[in-house]
Amino acid sequence: MTVLASLVAGVVFGLALAAPPGPMNAVIAEESVLRGWSAGVRAGLGAATADAVFFVLALVGAVGFLNRAPLVKGAMVGVGGLLMLYYAYGAAREVGGSFLDADTDLAADESAGFRKALALALANPYQVLFWLTVGVGLLEPGRIDVFAAADVAELAGTLVVETGSPALVVGFFGGIGLWVTGFPGALVAARSRVEALAPAVAALSALLLAGFGVVFLADAAGTLVPVAEAALAGRIG
Template sequence: MSTSVVLSVLAGVLFGLALAAPPGPMNAIIAEESVVRGWVAGVIAGAGAMTADIIFFVLALAGVATVIQQWPLLRGAMVTVGGLLMLYFALDAVQSAQETLTGSDVAGESRGFEKAFVLALTNPFQILFWLTVGVAMLDPGTIDVLSHTPYVGDAAAGLVVVETGSIALLAGFFGGILVWITGFPAVLVATDNRIDSLAPVVAGASALILVGFGFLFLWDGIGTLL
C-alpha cells in the first residue's frame, strides 16, 4: 500500500472522528442508550446517526445537497424541526434518568436508532459539514486535512495534504465514524460497570444537552424562517 493511500485513509479517519466525536445531541442519545440499555443499544443509536451521514453522502455525490444551501427557508425548517425533536427526546432522557434512579425496568424496546437518525438529518452542524468538508472530500483535487480540524486550524495548515475524491479517503471517513460509534458506547458501558450510579447521571446529562441544543436550534431555525 502506497504512502499516499495510507495518508488518505488516515485523513479520512480523522475527518470521521472530527464529525462524530464532538459533544452534541447525537452523542447524548448514544450515551443514554449505552448506559441504560447496554453496548448494543448504543451502537444501534450510533448507526442511526451514521445512516444519516450515508444519506448526506449520497445527496452530496448527486449534487442534491447544494439545494439546502440555495434555499435558506428549507434549512430553517429542518433546523426548527430538529430543535423541537430534541426537546421531545429530552423528555425520554429525563424518564430514563428517573427509572434508573428508582430501579425500574428500562430494558424495553429502544428507539435510539430512530432518534439519532432524525436528529442527524436536521442537525445544522452535520448539514454544514457535508456542504463544506464533505463536498470537498468528494471533488477530485487536494485538501489540507489539519486546517479543518478543531483547535489546530491554520497553525498546522499545509502539513498533511491528501488527494480528495478517492475511495481510500471515503473508506477512512466512514471507518472513523464506525470506530467512534462502537468505541464510545464500549467505554461508557465499561465505566458504568464500575460506577453503579453513572446511568442516571449520563441520562440526566443527555437530557440537559438535548434541551440546550433544542433551544439553540429553535433560535437558529426560527430566526432563518423570519
C-alpha cells in the same frame, strides 16, 4: 503513501466530528448506559445512516453542479471552513463538560434508539450544512498538502491528502464507525473513567476541527482569489 495519508486523515476527521459531547453523543451514551452496548451502537448507526444519506445526495447532485460552477464551489468550501471553525469553537466550549449532560427528551424512549438518532440527525441543520459545504470539499477530486496549507514549509509534501478519493471517504466513515462502536463499549465497561475523558476529547476535537477549518479556508482562497483577480483584470481591461 498518499492513499495511506488520505485514509488516516479520513479516520481522524470522522473521529473529530463524532467525538465531541453534544446531543447525539448524549443519545448514544444514555442508550448505552440504560440498555447496553448494542443499544448504544444502534443509536450511533442511526446518526451514521443520516451521514450516509447526505453523502449519497451530495455525491449524485452537488458535486456535478459545482464542477461547472467553481465560484460557487469555492464559496461553499469557504463556508465549510468557517463551519469547521464553528464546530471547533463548540467543542472548545464543551471542555469541562460531560457526555451525558446534553438535554434531550428523545433519550427517554426505550424502544427506538436507531430511529431517535436517525431522526435527530436528519433534522439537524448543521449536519445538512456540513454535507453541502465540507462534504463537497471531501468529494471533489484534488490534493491538499496539509503542512503547506498550514505554512510549515520544512514539512511541505510529507502529508498530502487526496480529496475525492475512496480512501478519504472510507476513512471518514471508518472514523465514525470506530466512535459509534467504541464509545458505547467504553461507557458500558467503565462509565466513570470515560466521563472523566470528556474534557480531553473535546479539547482534542477542537484542535483537529480548527486545523481542518484552516485547510478548507486555504483551499477556498485558492479557488476564489484567481477568479476575483480575473474579474478585476477584465473590468480594468
